[in-house]
Amino acid sequence: MTREEKKAAFMRILSRYMVKEALEWSAEFILAHSVKMKITSVRSTKLGDYRHPFGDKGHQITINHDLNPVAFLVTFVHEAAHLTTWNTYKNRVQPHGPEWQKEFAGLILEVINLGAFPQEIVHHFLSKGNSLAASSCSDAELNRLLRKFDPPKGTHLLEELEPNAVFRFGKTDVYRKGEKLRTRFKCLHLEKNRWYLVSGLAEVVRIENV
Numbered sequence: 001m002t003r004e005e006k007k008a009a010f011m012r013i014l015s016r017y018m019v020k021e022a023l024e025w026s027a028e029f030i031l032a033h034s035v036k037m038k039i040t041s042v043r044s045t046k047l048g049d050y051r052h053p054f055g056d057k058g059h060q061i062t063i064n065h066d067l068n069p070v071a072f073l074v075t076f077v078h079e080a081a082h083l084t085t086w087n088t089y090k091n092r093v094q095p096h097g098p099e100w101q102k103e104f105a106g107l108i109l110e111v112i113n114l115g116a117f118p119q120e121i122v123h124h125f126l127s128k129g130n131s132l133a134a135s136s137c138s139d140a141e142l143n144r145l146l147r148k149f150d151p152p153k154g155t156h157l158l159e160e161l162e163p164n165a166v167f168r169f170g171k172t173d174v175y176r177k178g179e180k181l182r183t184r185f186k187c188l189h190l191e192k193n194r195w196y197l198v199s200g201l202a203e204v205v206r207i208e209n210v
Contacts, residue, residue, distance in 0.1 A: 007031055013039075018076065019069045021116035026073075029080055033087075038062040044170075048075040050082035052091075059083050068149040073116060074142070077107045120145055140183065143201050158185055159200030166190070167204040174207060 001009070010027035017039065018026060030037055040062045048063040061079040063072060081104035085093065093099045108125050111117060117125075124142055147157070158177065161167060165177045169187075175198070178186035184197040 003031065010037070013037075017063070017065065017067070017069065017072045019073055019116050021114050022073050022076075022111055025111065025114055025116075026076055033083055034058050035083070036060040039065045042066050047071070048079045050079040050086075052083075052086045059086075068146065068151070070118065070121060070149045071146040073111065074121075074146065077111060078104065081107050118149070120148075140201060153203075155203040155205055157200065158187075158198055158202045158204050161204070161206060166207045168207055169198060169202060169204045175204075 007024075007027045010030055011023045014023050014026055029035070036058060038060065042064055046064075047067060048061065051057075051060040051062075053059055061076070061083070063075050063079070067075060081100055082095070084103045084107070085100045088103075089099055105125075105128075112122050112125065121142075124145055144157070156167075158167070158169075159180075161177050163177060163179075166174060167177065168174050174190045175187040175196070176190060178188060178195070180186075180200070181197065183201075184199055186195050187198045188195055
């Protein structure tokens with residue numbers, strides 16, 4: 001298979017998950033760095049990850065399959081920045097330190113110049129400059145913006161629920177929302193009668209009439 005054929009194949013696969021304006025850019029990045037790209041099932045603890053080369057294995061990027069196209073692209077850029085940071089510094093720097101932030105900012109600017117992001121996402125990134133948050137998971141403002149592009153799912157962010165609201169988090173666990181402690185809420189597990197800290201950005205299902 002020629003390089004152009006490989007590029008076209010990557011673009012066809014990515015077109016199911018990513019905004020079209022960034023397809024060629026992303027496929028070129030994958031080819032240039034010989035990335036093993038994997039689309040995974042849902043992982044509650046992360047949206048994507050990067051693994052550096054080891055042994056006879058090269059760069060690997062994985063991304064959850066259920067992200068909306070804008071969130072998928074942001075996650076891809078996040079992991080791509082880990083790759084370019086590794087190529088320059090190996091493991092001599094912190095995962096989301098200033099070196100990574102500089103790489104992320106540079107790649108984000110490239111994607112902005114493609115016209116691949118909605119204007120509100122562009123404004124968010126340009127307002128940050130090089131001081132970008134460590135990830136789309138921990139950047140609360142970005143997370144809220146990206147969520148606007150999700151298809152309707154019948155869920156809410158925990159921070160959107162009123163105090164004492166009852167909700168399901170996970171498949172069966174039912175909680176009552178308590179007080180806020182920085183970015184997390186104390187929540188009472190109704191069956192275990194134990195308190196847990198849950199991120200305000202957790203997606204939950206409200207339970208009525210409890």
